[in-house]
Amino acid sequence: MEFINLFTPIFLCFLCFQFNVSFSDLAADREALIRFSSVVQGNTIRWNSSDPSPCSWTGVLCDNATNRVTGLRLPGARLAGEIPPNSIGNLTKLRRLSLRGNLLRGEILLDLENCSELRFIYLQNNRLSGEIPATFFRLSNLIRVDISSNNFSGEISASFNNLTRLTHLYLENNQFTGPIPDLSSEFSQFNVSMNNLNGRIPRRFANLSVNSFTGNQQLCGAPLSSCPNESESNKLSGGAIAGIVVGSALGSILIIASIFFLCRNCHKSRTSRQAVQDAASSIPPSPEKPPAYDFRSPDHILPTDHSGSDGGYSARPDNNDELTFFGEGGFLLDDLLRASAEMLGKGTVGTTYKAYLDNGGQVIVKRLKNVCVSKMEFTKKIVYLGKLYHENLLPIKGYYYGKEEKLLVFDFIPIGSLSSVLHGEERSQLTWEIRSRIALQIASAIEHLHSHNLCHGNIKSNNILLANGFQASVSESGLIQLVTSSTPNLSGYRAPEVIDTRIASREADVYGFGILLLELVTGKDPTVLMNEEGIDLPRWVQGVDESRWSSEVFDLNLLTNPNDEENIVRFLHVGIRCASQVPKRRSSMMEVVQRIKKICKD
Ligand SMILES: *[C@@H]1O[C@H](CO)[C@@H](O)[C@H](O)[C@H]1NC(C)=O
Ligand SMILES: *[C@@H]1O[C@H](CO)[C@@H](O)[C@H](O)[C@H]1NC(C)=O
Ligand SMILES: *[C@@H]1O[C@H](CO)[C@@H](O)[C@H](O)[C@H]1NC(C)=O
Ligand SMILES: *[C@@H]1O[C@H](CO)[C@@H](O)[C@H](O)[C@H]1NC(C)=O
Ligand SMILES: *[C@@H]1O[C@H](CO)[C@@H](O)[C@H](O)[C@H]1NC(C)=O
Ligand SMILES: *[C@@H]1O[C@H](CO)[C@@H](O)[C@H](O)[C@H]1NC(C)=O
Ligand SMILES: *[C@@H]1O[C@H](CO)[C@@H](O)[C@H](O)[C@H]1NC(C)=O
Ligand SMILES: *[C@@H]1O[C@H](CO)[C@@H](O)[C@H](O)[C@H]1NC(C)=O
Numbered sequence: 001m002e003f004i005n006l007f008t009p010i011f012l013c014f015l016c017f018q019f020n021v022s023f024s025d026l027a028a029d030r031e032a033l034i035r036f037s038s039v040v041q042g043n044t045i046r047w048n049s050s051d052p053s054p055c056s057w058t059g060v061l062c063d064n065a066t067n068r069v070t071g072l073r074l075p076g077a078r079l080a081g082e083i084p085p086n087s088i089g090n091l092t093k094l095r096r097l098s099l100r101g102n103l104l105r106g107e108i109l110l111d112l113e114n115c116s117e118l119r120f121i122y123l124q125n126n127r128l129s130g131e132i133p134a135t136f137f138r139l140s141n142l143i144r145v146d147i148s149s150n151n152f153s154g155e156i157s158a159s160f161n162n163l164t165r166l167t168h169l170y171l172e173n174n175q176f177t178g179p180i181p182d183l184s185s186e187f188s189q190f191n192v193s194m195n196n197l198n199g200r201i202p203r204r205f206a207n208l209s210v211n212s213f214t215g216n217q218q219l220c221g222a223p224l225s226s227c228p229n230e231s232e233s234n235k236l237s238g239g240a241i242a243g244i245v246v247g248s249a250l251g252s253i254l255i256i257a258s259i260f261f262l263c264r265n266c267h268k269s270r271t272s273r274q275a276v277q278d279a280a281s282s283i284p285p286s287p288e289k290p291p292a293y294d295f296r297s298p299d300h301i302l303p304t305d306h307s308g309s310d311g312g313y314s315a316r317p318d319n320n321d322e323l324t325f326f327g328e329g330g331f332l333l334d335d336l337l338r339a340s341a342e343m344l345g346k347g348t349v350g351t352t353y354k355a356y357l358d359n360g361g362q363v364i365v366k367r368l369k370n371v372c373v374s375k376m377e378f379t380k381k382i383v384y385l386g387k388l389y390h391e392n393l394l395p396i397k398g399y400y401y402g403k404e405e406k407l408l409v410f411d412f413i414p415i416g417s418l419s420s421v422l423h424g425e426e427r428s429q430l431t432w433e434i435r436s437r438i439a440l441q442i443a444s445a446i447e448h449l450h451s452h453n454l455c456h457g458n459i460k461s462n463n464i465l466l467a468n469g470f471q472a473s474v475s476e477s478g479l480i481q482l483v484t485s486s487t488p489n490l491s492g493y494r495a496p497e498v499i500d501t502r503i504a505s506r507e508a509d510v511y512g513f514g515i516l517l518l519e520l521v522t523g524k525d526p527t528v529l530m531n532e533e534g535i536d537l538p539r540w541v542q543g544v545d546e547s548r549w550s551s552e553v554f555d556l557n558l559l560t561n562p563n564d565e566e567n568i569v570r571f572l573h574v575g576i577r578c579a580s581q582v583p584k585r586r587s588s589m590m591e592v593v594q595r596i597k598k599i600c601k602d
Contacts, residue, residue: 025093026062029069030054032090039087040104042079046551058552061096068093075122075528076101076423078556083108083128089115098122098532100146101423105129109136109147117141122532124148124170131155137162144168148191151175156192161185171195172215180205180219192216200227323409325398326386331357333400336365336409348458348491348501349479354412362412363397366476371406372484372502378406385478388452392445394465394475410475414468419461423525428557432564434470435520436571440596441472446513447589449477450506457481457504459512460493460527461519480504492526492536496581507583513592514538514578521572523555538579541572570599 033054037047047057054069055062061071069091079102088097089111097115100122107130112118118139124146131154142163148170155178156171166185172193179199180192190205191212198218205212206222213224220227323333339355346352350368357363371378378401386396398409415421418438422430430438442464449456458480465473481502494501495511515526518537526537535543544552549572550565558568574595580586587595 026053026055026067026069029091029093032087033057033060033069033072035084035090036087039084040079040081040102042074042077042102046556063093066093070094070117071096073098073533074102075099075532076523076525078102079104082106083111085111087111089113091115093117095141096120099126100528100532101125103127103425109133109152112136112139115139119143119165121145121147123150126150128152132157134159140164142166146170147174149173153177155179156181156197158182321402323398323400323407325409326396329361330398331359331361335359336363336407341365345462347462347476349476349483350406364410364412366408366410366479368406368408368479368483370484371401371482373482375401378482381478381482382408385454388448388454388477390445390448392441392472392474393448393477394473408479413465413473415466415470417462418464418466418472419525421466422461422519422523427523427555430470430520430557432558432561432568435558436567436596436600438464438466438470438472439517439520439571440593440600442474442516443513443589443593443596445472445474446509447593450509450589454478455481455504455506456509456512457501458493459509459516460491461516461525464516478504492528492530495583497583505583506589507586510578510586510589510592511580511583513589514575514580514586517571517575517578521555521558521568521575522553523557536579538576542576567599567602571596574599 030053033047034049037049047054047060051057053062054060055064059072059074059077060069061073062068063070070093072088072091072094073096075098077099079099081104083104083106088094088108092114094115095117096119097112098120101124104123104126106128108123108128109130110133112121113133113135116139119141120143122144125148127150128147129151132152134157137157137159140163143165145163145166145168149172151174152171153175156176158181160166160169160181160183163185167187168189169185169187170189170191172191172195174195176192176195176197178197180197180201182202182204184204187208190208193211193213194215196218197213197216200221201213201219201224203222208223210223213219321333323330323336335357336355339357341353341355344352344354344364350366353365353367355363355365373381379399382396382399386399389395394410394413396408397411400407400409421427442459446456446459454477456474456477458476459474463474463476465475467473481504484502493512493515495508498505498508515537518524518541519526522537522541524537524540529535529537529540533540541549541553546569549569550559553572554565554568558564574587574592578586578592
């Protein structure tokens with residue numbers, strides 16, 4: 001009894017001390033978050049500052065055992081402004097930080113010095129700047145660091161070697177200078193492209209992809225072109241070195257452009273057609289008069305002049321070696337090869353360029369890679385696709401099937417892809433009215449394909465192009481079935497049952513469309529969600545109670561008119577149904593069109 005009386009107050013006090021400590025730590029985390037949200041604008045305005053605990057706030061993760069904030073994840077939340085001091089850096093138990101795809105500024109790496117538990121840092125696509133400070137290399141638990149596409153500067157320090165757990169390091173698209181240090185970590189991803197680095201690439205990086213280093217004008221050594229050794233480089237003129245550097249940069253970035261370059265050079269002495277053959281297959285040329293072509297009619301695309309060293313039809317392989325057009329506005333392959341081109345993006349089926357023709361026209365050219373069908377099969381499919389008309393399907397304007405190159409030509413669509421608008425700075429222009437109209441247009445286009453016994457095979461927001469007035473055009477219809485694809489099953493749009501993308505099905509199209517609907521409503525990029533958080537968009541939406549959808553799931557830009565809320569929820573239900581795991585449970589595209597029409601009318 002005495003014993004208990006004596007010790008109880010101490011025991012109680014110990015308890016209350018413990019309680020105070022954990023409470024005040026969480027309170028300090030909360031203070032830090034409030035300091036953060038008071039300066040940066042964006043989704044943090046939804047944080048309810050009257051909550052005593054920050055753990056229920058969007059994007060905030062707590063460990064309820066230690067009662068501390070361990071994660072801050074606000075990717076693409078339109079946060080803008082300079083990260084204030086004593087905010088994120090005060091979350092000393094933080095393990096995962098994702099502020100990817102915002103408009104944040106500041107020197108955040110300096111602030112993180114006391115966040116020694118950090119494992120994952122995703123800060124790509126912001127406007128962050130500053131050097132990587134020495135204190136950063138004390139964060140010895142780091143596993144993945146992505147600070148690409150910012151304005152970080154300074155040298156890449158050899159102290160990265162102190163981060164022994166690091167496996168993924170993305171530094172591309174910044175202003176880093178100096179040489180690449182000899183880093184011994186076992187990187188599974190390493191990217192320093194598009195900086196101002198110089199010097200020799202350390203030997204242990206020699207077997208990494210060229211793509212990890214491109215866009216650094218003064219970097220050399222494997223996997224890039226070899227470094228000029230001392231004596232040689234003294235003899236080479238500055239111009240020659242510049243030539244080599246420019247040559248290799250063109251070679252890897254604008255391949256089409258370098259083919260143009262080749263063709264221009266040989267144009268004077270050779271015919272255009274052979275120049276193309278040369279560029280493609282390096283067969284030595286022989287002089288010949290340029291043949292006349294008729295582009296309007298695919299039946300007459302062979303040269304009318306058969307005199308010449310290649311001996312006319314019979315000796316000519318089945319190569320028509322020209323572009324075939326479906327309608328008006330055709331041009332010669334040579335015109336295309338002479339045009340200047342700008343790469344728009346790389347996708348599953350190949351690389352897309354915008355070409356500026358000499359006559360002032362602009363077209364989109366898709367350079368297909370890994371085409372796995374014969375010329376006959378290719379032509380049959382493209383001709384079938386080319387004849388199909390629907391106002392929301394991007395028509396194929398022309399095609400070319402050469403030995404080396406397989407090209408498709410499309411009209412240029414001014415605004416860009418739905419993905420770039422929806423996940424870009426102009427997303428607020430996409431009101432609910434526009435989004436629902438886009439959804440209906442896409443649905444009708446896919447239904448049109450299905451009703452003609454075709455499947456799209458690769459529905460995603462990247463493949464939806466927007467013209468003026470946000471008129472949607474579905475592109476890449478049926479193309480994925482022509483190529484062998486090596487992309488891993490992580491696209492975020494691919495139906496769970498699809499193993500081989502060449503075997504397209506209507507059900508898989510409906511799944512992809514369902515994801516697209518959810519993307520339109522949430523503004524979330526399903527591929528990023530999949531890669532970064534390992535969860536697909538339907539599960540993410542369904543993980544939130546329906547009563548909280550409007551505050552937690554809807555894209556902020558859709559909250560302007562409360563009357564829309566009910567319809568937006570109905571939309572989400574259509575999307576979830578389309579994206580059922582089991583193909584049989586998915587609606588047909590015809591049903592989807594009917595439902596969306598009804599929702600748009602109500
Ligand atoms: C904010 O939190 C307080 C206390 O938890 C609650 O009473 C209030 O309704 C919340 N406000 C909003 C807008 O959710
Ligand atoms: C944390 O809280 C969740 C839900 O309240 C609970 O399921 C989980 O078991 C808790 N974890 C710990 C470590 O207490
Ligand atoms: C945040 O960190 C700074 C520097 O360590 C410290 O002075 C300050 O008290 C911290 N703020 C809070 C609210 O804990
Ligand atoms: C880290 O913690 C130390 C000691 O508490 C403090 O002096 C320093 O200001 C903190 N750094 C930052 C960036 O908050
Ligand atoms: C990295 O580790 C080395 C050797 O352990 C040490 O000398 C150096 O100070 C560390 N660098 C940083 C920035 O902590
Ligand atoms: C990037 O940082 C440099 C200094 O390192 C600065 O001069 C430049 O204005 C910054 N650019 C942007 C877009 O913030
Ligand atoms: C590079 O080579 C090392 C050993 O030489 C090997 O362990 C590693 O797997 C290779 N990496 C790639 C991407 O081939
Ligand atoms: C590295 O980044 C560049 C620029 O964003 C990108 O084009 C390239 O594909 C990346 N390389 C790798 C190996 O992922």
